[in-house]
Amino acid sequence: MENLSQSTVFEWLNSESSMSYRTGEQRFSRHVETQFPSTSLRYRILFSDNSGLAAIEDWLLCNTTELSLALITRNNELTCIEVCAAEALNFAALKTLSCVEVFQVKADAPVLNQPGLLVMDMDSTAIEIECIDELAEMAGVGAAVAAVTEQAMQGELDFEESLRARVAKLNNADADIIQRLCAKLPLMPGLTAMVAELKQYQWRTVVASGGFTPFVNHLKQLLDLDAAFANELDIAEGKLLGTVSGQVVDAQFKADTVESSAKQWSIAMGQRVAIGDGANDIPMINIADFGIAYHAKPKLAVVADVNIDKLNLKVLPYLFQLK
Secondary structure, rough: HHHHHHHHHHHHHHHOOEEEEEEOOOEEEEEOOOHHOOOEEEEEEEEOHHHHHHHHHHHHHHOOOEEEEEEOOOOOOOEEEEEEEOOOOOOOHHHHHOOOOEEEEOOOEEOOOOOOEEEEEEEEEEOOOOOOOOOOOOOOOOHHHHHHHHHOOOOOHHHHHHHHHHHHOOOEEEEEHHHHHHHOEEEOOOOHEEEHHHHHHEEEEEEEEEHHHHHHHHHHHHOOEEEEEEEEEEOOOOOOEEEEEEOOOOOOHHHHHHHHHHOOOOOOOOEEEEOOOHHHHHHHHHHHHHHEEEEOHHHHHHHHHHEEEOOOOHHHHHHHHOO
């Protein structure tokens, strides 16, 4: 936090001196996270580096209403300032900054330091790639799979039809492409830190993916997740058969996973969280108490409770409150 001293407001906030600070006509007070002004609206401004620091201070100084501020800390290097005000605030000037995100904290936001459940999508949420596309490229059928994907995006195929059609293109591919991809699976930035912090507070973490079991099992082992669900690729004599077997993990299965996992571990209402990026995650987001859209497609972004658009998964614990 030492770089915050470049700013006069943040220098005061980062100190342990007076409970209030006045500059010109503007007056600030300070609070701690668990003792925020109960009649106020709560907002959190997060930033990943100090390039936006001057703009944030300018924004704070331009407000005419009295603000109560707090530094919110989690187990990563993002900086978070909570801003409480008696009336709604306009953050338009900050939303143009690439390194800054602003979120409103609702009264019923999940509580970080109470047991909870997080159900995650995998492709483009927990990892940076779409596994079916990578497997297709490695098998030399990337263009053919992309064509089927385009049909699905145009609404010409439902998820199961699209899944089976794409997997069929992998018929007779060497099965070792699976392990080769597992070995270089690119985790989404912030994933490891986010999962570790949730586990510290006895949260259950689950992956429910329309992808494939080798990859979710790899994540489960790597991050010590509580459960992982995906589709089973059929393999014989070292070759992919171009089919999947067993229960298809589709949008409804993902939604059901939120409910079944919450029941299995006796997770209280309000503490069931889901995060995803695509339209296939909409039922899961809707059934959760708190749904997060991560760098998401427009259809999902509209229905989610909150959208993470710029920063990485380290943001997630800051969306919750402490009690």
